[in-house]
Amino acid sequence: MSKKRRNRHKAEHQEAQFDFDEAKELTVGEAMRKNEEVEAGVLPGDSILDKYVKQHKDEIEADKFETRQFSKDDLVEKEEVEETQTLDNLLQELREETGVTSPVPEDELSQFDDLELTRVSEAPLVEEFEKEEVPLVGTEEALTRSRVTDSEDGKSKKKWVLYGILAALVVLILGTGYYVYRQVDRSTKEIQTSQSTTNTQSDAEEFNNLYDAFYTDSNKTALKNSQFEKLPQLKALLDKLEGSREHTLAKSKYDSLATQIKAIQDVNAQFEKPAIVDGVLDTNAKAKSDAKFTDIKTGNTELDKVLDKAISLGKSQQTSASSSSSSETSSSSSSQASENTASETSPSSSNTASTETRSTRSEVNMGVSSAGVAVQRSASRVSYNQSAIDDSNNSAWDFADGVLEQILATSRSRGYITGNQYILERVNIVNGNGYYNLYKPDGTYLFTLNCKTGYFVGNGSGHADDLDY
Numbered sequence: 001m002s003k004k005r006r007n008r009h010k011a012e013h014q015e016a017q018f019d020f021d022e023a024k025e026l027t028v029g030e031a032m033r034k035n036e037e038v039e040a041g042v043l044p045g046d047s048i049l050d051k052y053v054k055q056h057k058d059e060i061e062a063d064k065f066e067t068r069q070f071s072k073d074d075l076v077e078k079e080e081v082e083e084t085q086t087l088d089n090l091l092q093e094l095r096e097e098t099g100v101t102s103p104v105p106e107d108e109l110s111q112f113d114d115l116e117l118t119r120v121s122e123a124p125l126v127e128e129f130e131k132e133e134v135p136l137v138g139t140e141e142a143l144t145r146s147r148v149t150d151s152e153d154g155k156s157k158k159k160w161v162l163y164g165i166l167a168a169l170v171v172l173i174l175g176t177g178y179y180v181y182r183q184v185d186r187s188t189k190e191i192q193t194s195q196s197t198t199n200t201q202s203d204a205e206e207f208n209n210l211y212d213a214f215y216t217d218s219n220k221t222a223l224k225n226s227q228f229e230k231l232p233q234l235k236a237l238l239d240k241l242e243g244s245r246e247h248t249l250a251k252s253k254y255d256s257l258a259t260q261i262k263a264i265q266d267v268n269a270q271f272e273k274p275a276i277v278d279g280v281l282d283t284n285a286k287a288k289s290d291a292k293f294t295d296i297k298t299g300n301t302e303l304d305k306v307l308d309k310a311i312s313l314g315k316s317q318q319t320s321a322s323s324s325s326s327s328e329t330s331s332s333s334s335s336q337a338s339e340n341t342a343s344e345t346s347p348s349s350s351n352t353a354s355t356e357t358r359s360t361r362s363e364v365n366m367g368v369s370s371a372g373v374a375v376q377r378s379a380s381r382v383s384y385n386q387s388a389i390d391d392s393n394n395s396a397w398d399f400a401d402g403v404l405e406q407i408l409a410t411s412r413s414r415g416y417i418t419g420n421q422y423i424l425e426r427v428n429i430v431n432g433n434g435y436y437n438l439y440k441p442d443g444t445y446l447f448t449l450n451c452k453t454g455y456f457v458g459n460g461s462g463h464a465d466d467l468d469y
Contacts, residue, residue: 210237221300222279223264267311270314380448407449
């Protein structure tokens, strides 16, 4: 800022004073005008423009804040016009006060030379004012534009903030909806799974209960014939378990049960009445004349034993029937031959007694012939001794009274044999006791017996490891 400008600002801050001595020489109008200038803060060194600005400060401020914008040329022109008008007004007031209505003589107007010079000398100040005020107008314009820009930026920011909030709300709504959907879906699946698990457990329990009802005991070794007709119901329960983890075990149980039932039904069909009832063999059952027996295995060890007995029973009955037919034919021929030889000499009494004794010792009721049958001699509990066997007249082979009958009766009651359908072979003599092996008609080894004591033992688990010698 120039030195002149600084001095002017310094003067502005000085308190304006109205000199009383000076006021005495002024007219009333001049005194009033001077008083207004003092109140406005006009100083003696102020130019006319400064005086005007100070006296019209409110109007200028009001005009400025109405955001009126002028170009530099318009502002200068306006200031010049206002200065001219101000000078004219001052001259007019002077004329009115002095009473001069005509143009003032040049000598009187010379007092205004200083004013004119002052006006001319203040031209640089006007330029300085222009330089300083115009930027204010530009600044005001810039501020106006800044306000508009700020307003627009504010609106833009508010718009983007609003968009951001809306986007966040959308994301929140979508996220909440998705979360609720997942929770509902999960709950639905859990409920369905729970219901499915409950239903599956119920079906599995029902299946197992019906499955257990097919057996006569907890070990599931024998089947109830009365339950056979309920096998389709068990199959229906098995189908309900399809796709569950219980299905595999249930199907294994069902398949095994179905196989066992079919085996029993197939064997019973070869007899005139069921030979196997609730896991027990009925030895009184008679095989059909056209029966065909084949070995059957189910995987149930105890049931397989009963099936084997039933098959052996049927086969022995078929063999017995065939033997009986042959015996009848042979007996008829023998009777005819006896009649033809009635006149022949009969043997001596001593020979007859010897024959009867030999018959008692060597021709014990040995059951059916072992000819053509694969007898399981390797399973014998006592080793074979051919020299002892050949000693057929040895008293060691003689059965004690009732021993053989008792052993055969026990075997029949246990289902080992039926009637006289068995094979009895001599094995060895140990400590003066004759030992025999009892076989089924098909050659299956049953046990070894002591013809003197009646003690017998087989190869089944839990039996005695040693014989009685």
